[in-house]
Amino acid sequence: MTKPSDTKATNEARQSKAAAARARTDGKQPAEDLEEVQYGNIEVHRGSGGETHQLSEPDREPLTTQQGVPIADDQNTLTAGARGPQLLEDFVMREKIFHFDHERIPERVVHARGFGVRGFFETYDSLADITCADLLQRPGEKTEVFVRFSTVAGNKGSPDLARDVRGFAVKFYTKEGIWDLVGNNIPVFFIQDAIKFPDLIHAAKPEPDRGFPQAQTAHDNFWDFISLMPESMHMVMWIMSDRAIPRSFRFMEGFGVHTFRFVNAKGRSTFVKFHWKPKLGLQSVVWDEAVKLNGADPDFHRRDLWNAIKSGASPEYELGVQLFDDEFADRFEFDVLDATKLIPEEQIPVRPIGRLVLDQTVDNFFAETEQVAFCTQNVVRGIDFTNDPLLQGRNFSYLDTQLKRLGSPNFMHLPVNAPRCPFAHFQQDGHMAFINPKGRANYEPNSWGAEGGPREDPSRGYQTFREQVSGPKRRIRPESFADHYSQARLFYRSQTPTEQLHMVNALVFELSKVDKSAIRERVVASLINVDAQLATQVAEGLGLASLPEPLPPAVEPRDDLPESPALSIIKNGPTRFTGRRVGVLVDDGSDADTLAAIMREANAEGSMVALIAPTREGIHDSAGDLLEIAEKLEGGPSVLFDAVAVVLSQAGARRMCMKFAAREFVTDAHHHFKFVGYDEGGELLLDAAGIGQPRRDDGYVPLAGGGAAATFIAACRELRYWPRQIS
Numbered sequence: 001m002t003k004p005s006d007t008k009a010t011n012e013a014r015q016s017k018a019a020a021a022r023a024r025t026d027g028k029q030p031a032e033d034l035e036e037v038q039y040g041n042i043e044v045h046r047g048s049g050g051e052t053h054q055l056s057e058p059d060r061e062p063l064t065t066q067q068g069v070p071i072a073d074d075q076n077t078l079t080a081g082a083r084g085p086q087l088l089e090d091f092v093m094r095e096k097i098f099h100f101d102h103e104r105i106p107e108r109v110v111h112a113r114g115f116g117v118r119g120f121f122e123t124y125d126s127l128a129d130i131t132c133a134d135l136l137q138r139p140g141e142k143t144e145v146f147v148r149f150s151t152v153a154g155n156k157g158s159p160d161l162a163r164d165v166r167g168f169a170v171k172f173y174t175k176e177g178i179w180d181l182v183g184n185n186i187p188v189f190f191i192q193d194a195i196k197f198p199d200l201i202h203a204a205k206p207e208p209d210r211g212f213p214q215a216q217t218a219h220d221n222f223w224d225f226i227s228l229m230p231e232s233m234h235m236v237m238w239i240m241s242d243r244a245i246p247r248s249f250r251f252m253e254g255f256g257v258h259t260f261r262f263v264n265a266k267g268r269s270t271f272v273k274f275h276w277k278p279k280l281g282l283q284s285v286v287w288d289e290a291v292k293l294n295g296a297d298p299d300f301h302r303r304d305l306w307n308a309i310k311s312g313a314s315p316e317y318e319l320g321v322q323l324f325d326d327e328f329a330d331r332f333e334f335d336v337l338d339a340t341k342l343i344p345e346e347q348i349p350v351r352p353i354g355r356l357v358l359d360q361t362v363d364n365f366f367a368e369t370e371q372v373a374f375c376t377q378n379v380v381r382g383i384d385f386t387n388d389p390l391l392q393g394r395n396f397s398y399l400d401t402q403l404k405r406l407g408s409p410n411f412m413h414l415p416v417n418a419p420r421c422p423f424a425h426f427q428q429d430g431h432m433a434f435i436n437p438k439g440r441a442n443y444e445p446n447s448w449g450a451e452g453g454p455r456e457d458p459s460r461g462y463q464t465f466r467e468q469v470s471g472p473k474r475r476i477r478p479e480s481f482a483d484h485y486s487q488a489r490l491f492y493r494s495q496t497p498t499e500q501l502h503m504v505n506a507l508v509f510e511l512s513k514v515d516k517s518a519i520r521e522r523v524v525a526s527l528i529n530v531d532a533q534l535a536t537q538v539a540e541g542l543g544l545a546s547l548p549e550p551l552p553p554a555v556e557p558r559d560d561l562p563e564s565p566a567l568s569i570i571k572n573g574p575t576r577f578t579g580r581r582v583g584v585l586v587d588d589g590s591d592a593d594t595l596a597a598i599m600r601e602a603n604a605e606g607s608m609v610a611l612i613a614p615t616r617e618g619i620h621d622s623a624g625d626l627l628e629i630a631e632k633l634e635g636g637p638s639v640l641f642d643a644v645a646v647v648l649s650q651a652g653a654r655r656m657c658m659k660f661a662a663r664e665f666v667t668d669a670h671h672h673f674k675f676v677g678y679d680e681g682g683e684l685l686l687d688a689a690g691i692g693q694p695r696r697d698d699g700y701v702p703l704a705g706g707g708a709a710a711t712f713i714a715a716c717r718e719l720r721y722w723p724r725q726i727s
């Protein structure tokens with residue numbers, strides 16, 4: 001740093017600068033216009049009236065303009081005299097500001113907040129008998145992929161833990177072109193026909209007069225729309241469940257939602273629904289945790305994925321398919337073309353066909369995550385659409401939206417969107433065309449022989465499934481789409497009591513933010529068709545004087561559908577603590593052996609340990625070793641961790657007991673049903689926080705004696721200590 005040592009020197013420096021400035025406004029150029037002084041590896045560039053610090057790296061390539069002209073000074077605009085007007089001729093400054101002014105492209109109208117990563121898909125077995133899709137022909141074949149996870153309603157800067165659907169979009173760069181599987185973490189959708197999509201999204205997004213609330217459905221417009229659209233009720237059950245507040249992208253499922261077709265080389269079609277299953281199992285946070293996480297770390301999900309990949313713990317998912325034929329489709333209780341319905345896995349098991357490994361972060365967020373353009377219309381030979389009216393509408397919308405966002409029909413020239421296989425066509429020109437065909441022919445048929453460009457190839461070309469279609473043109477919703485409540489009921493009844501309670505609480509929370517009582521009442525009237533007990537609990541939570549009459553359903557909801565355990569998170573939680581984090585509260589003097597044991601057991605389980613302490617520079621454990629700290633106490637609340645431990649010396653405990661953040665660390669962990677490990681010092685903090693012996697249930701694991709750390713980490717394999725919630 002360049003701090004003059006005394007006042008006299010400071011004054012002299014000021015005076016000489018002022019003299020220099022005067023000299024320059026007078027048009028006289030002083031000899032030393034830019035002074036450079038070396039301080040360690042920091043170069044101080046001192047010009048008139050200001051200084052900048054640069055790390056000195058002499059061999060660095062020079063900074064240039066976009067035209068490649070090296071830049072001598074990136075700190076000061078060209079002026080006439082030191083204090084004179086800026087000169088229009090300064091192309092360096094003008095080019096820089098011009099480009100900055102145009103840095104933003106429109107954010108996505110939905111799914112604006114997202115996080116993209118790269119990886120590969122590996123095929124398990126050949127599916128040649130079912131589909132001729134090239135990527136599914138050869139066992140062990142690896143296909144490059146780009147995956148973008150997202151929320152739906154919030155803008156680009158909204159927090160990660162909003163209660164919302166998560167997008168799970170996968171771009172497969174196959175040898176026969178790009179296949180985009182643009183799915184969500186929920187297997188059904190709100191609406192049946194794409195024509196209602198703008199209404200749905202308008203209702204969910206901030207209300208148009210006031211521009212809020214941001215990234216949440218807890219407002220009048222959303223519930224007004226929902227209460228008038230009974231077809232949305234199944235999906236509403238999902239978004240009111242913990243599926244809408246996942247622990248991270250690594251612990252959630254993905255679904256293609258629609259029924260698609262696989263088509264084999266002989267032209268035979270098989271219906272298919274796609275599922276992504278995370279290898280780490282399913283896990284969500286609880287609502288209070290989500291609310292606090294949004295403040296403590298609004299980037300919690302993207303940071304989690306980034307850190308996992310950077311640390312070599314690449315998340316993996318299995319791609320599974322539910323395959324069925326016309327005969328099943330005809331006898332299934334619901335219409336397979338209706339995107340508000342799922343096919344229970346117990347009815348058609350999910351067959352794993354490959355694995356997705358996400359092992360690379362992007363080099364540049366904008367270039368890849370922001371510019372990636374998914375289109376449901378991107379299918380490859382062997383994969384085809386069905387007449388699902390939502391899917392067909394999407395096929396228009398995605399291509400259309402890319403033109404708006406990326407500004408040119410050449411958006412597939414961008415590296416993230418370009419096929420990895422050879423491609424050749426006669427489409428030309430347009431904004432930013434930088435992959436351009438050579439030669440004379442830009443049309444076909446042509447007679448230019450070898451120079452005439454590419455030709456159609458009926459044997460390798462995409463063949464649409466030859467489905468027979470007939471019927472009068474009409475605007476009509478088929479009768480087979482009319483049952484809106486049976487699967488909503490199936491979903492609710494397939495949850496554990498803990499999960500059902502979370503759904504009730506979520507509904508009460510959301511509806512309590514609705515100002516108009518008629519809307520609240522109409523939603524409850526609709527919920528009666530799902531489950532009377534659910535509706536009663538919500539009505540009680542809202543303080544409704546009496547239960548309203550149920551909304552008349554178009555079709556009487558079924559009571560005979562068997563529960564589907566596959567729909568519950570808790571029934572499908574992780575079996576190990578792998579991939580999760582335990583946060584350990586420590587201070588100077590924390591017991592070295594206990595900490596070492598926790599780290600050993602956590603490492604053996606494939607989980608991570610983060611130390612939280614009052615200072616960031618590190619603390620000394622009981623053995624005198626300096627320990628690296630992940631979070632300073634006030635910035636590292638327990639919501640950031642899946643389980644917590646408190647390891648404190650007596651003196652450390654006394655210091656911690658005085659701190660609100662330390663007491664909150666354990667009370668929050670308690671109220672979020674987390675497993676808590678504690679030693680003697682930790683016990684003092686628990687007592688001070690009001691979690692004395694009678695409140696310490698079996699979710700509390702004493703860290704005393706050999707094997708205690710192993711017991712603690714083994715307990716953490718359960719998602720949470722749920723009995724604490726019910727008691």
Ligand code: HDD
Pocket residue numbers: 108109110111114148149150166167168169182183184188189193194195197256257258339372373374390393394397398399401402
């Ligand atoms: Fe959509 C983006 C998933 C219905 C119109 N959608 C988008 C993304 C995902 C989904 C994951 C983000 C892709 C990315 O990361 O860039 N959308 C779905 C699913 C749906 C669905 C699973 C129902 C099954 N979407 C849907 C309908 C329409 C759209 C019915 C319009 C008729 N969706 C869009 C869009 C977006 C989009 C406006 C915004 C940005 C983009 O496409 O690239 O075109």
